[in-house]
Amino acid sequence: MLKVDDVSIYFAGRDGRAIHALDRVSLEIPERGFVVALGTSGCGKSSLLNAIAGFLPVSSGAITLNGSPVAGPGADRGVVFQKDTLLPWRTVLDNVALGLKFAGVKRAERRARAEELLGLVGLADFERAYPYELSGGMRQRAGIARALATDPEILLMDEPFGALDSLTRETMQELLVRIWRETGKRIFFITHSIDEALLLGTEVVVMSPRPGRIVARFPTSFVERFARDGEPHAVKAEKEFMALGEEIRAIIHRSEARSLAA
Numbered sequence: 001m002l003k004v005d006d007v008s009i010y011f012a013g014r015d016g017r018a019i020h021a022l023d024r025v026s027l028e029i030p031e032r033g034f035v036v037a038l039g040t041s042g043c044g045k046s047s048l049l050n051a052i053a054g055f056l057p058v059s060s061g062a063i064t065l066n067g068s069p070v071a072g073p074g075a076d077r078g079v080v081f082q083k084d085t086l087l088p089w090r091t092v093l094d095n096v097a098l099g100l101k102f103a104g105v106k107r108a109e110r111r112a113r114a115e116e117l118l119g120l121v122g123l124a125d126f127e128r129a130y131p132y133e134l135s136g137g138m139r140q141r142a143g144i145a146r147a148l149a150t151d152p153e154i155l156l157m158d159e160p161f162g163a164l165d166s167l168t169r170e171t172m173q174e175l176l177v178r179i180w181r182e183t184g185k186r187i188f189f190i191t192h193s194i195d196e197a198l199l200l201g202t203e204v205v206v207m208s209p210r211p212g213r214i215v216a217r218f219p220t221s222f223v224e225r226f227a228r229d230g231e232p233h234a235v236k237a238e239k240e241f242m243a244l245g246e247e248i249r250a251i252i253h254r255s256e257a258r259s260l261a262a
């Protein structure tokens with residue numbers, strides 16, 4: 001279980017005043033959970049993800065993974081950002097295997113594991129390519145393979161498909177759901193898109209800014225149908241999908257108006 005318990009995060013602002021980026025946020029991501037954080041810009045989504053990743057210390061509260069406190073980055077958490085962080089001078093295969101090298105895994109085993117993961121993300125024919133030879137979607141595939149290389153307990157994904165065109169984005173959503181089902185990994189995923197949140201998540205947490213907090217939570221199961229039939233448009237056309245989307249949209253607008261008025 002990944003547990004975020006009453007976490008607050010403050011930053012020092014330029015004018016000397018503290019920026020309250022996250023206010024007493026709690027959430028749990030069980031095994032096989034796919035939790036999506038949704039909200040407008042500045043509501044603390046990235047701060048939350050960076051704290052779980054161990055890149056950012058919390059000001060108060062605690063984050064634990066299977067009972068152990070998160071005190072810094074670790075191989076038990078794989079991270080994928082909107083902009084890929086592949087090393088341009090290394091091949092796709094070497095990029096994927098890099099984390100294993102740091103973990104002390106032998107060369108032949110690194111190679112076998114990286115090849116297997118490139119197969120999983122549909123890049124088997126590109127292992128010798130360099131990042132500049134790949135499209136945006138392919139680079140994100142490589143990033144996902146790399147994040148999975150150390151067999152982490154959880155994948156942390158910060159708007160991974162935010163910069164992709166809509167068709168590529170759909171393909172990547174299908175791919176991610178397949179990987180989620182096949183590997184059984186828990187996932188924490190950030191998006192601005194209500195449709196994406198509802199399509200992918202087993203729970204959607206809605207956040208609002210100033211200070212960043214969770215204003216609503218919805219357990220969801222549209223992803224089961226998406227995984228089974230692979231037809232995002234049919235899922236999005238479901239009455240319940242549209243109704244929940246409207247409800248969430250209203251919550252976001254209300255909390256945005258409240259925080260601007262405060």
Ligand SMILES: Nc1ncnc2c1ncn2[C@@H]1O[C@H](COP(=O)(O)OP(=O)(O)OP(=O)(O)O)[C@@H](O)[C@H]1O
Pocket residue numbers: 011012013019020021039040041042043044045046047048212
């Ligand atoms: N390193 C930092 N120093 C100072 N303020 C910061 C820092 N990082 C984030 N903030 C502030 O904390 C608040 C939350 O930012 P955060 O990036 O977590 O939000 P977000 O929901 O991920 O936004 P976006 O969707 O735009 O990425 C914002 O007001 C932001 O300006």
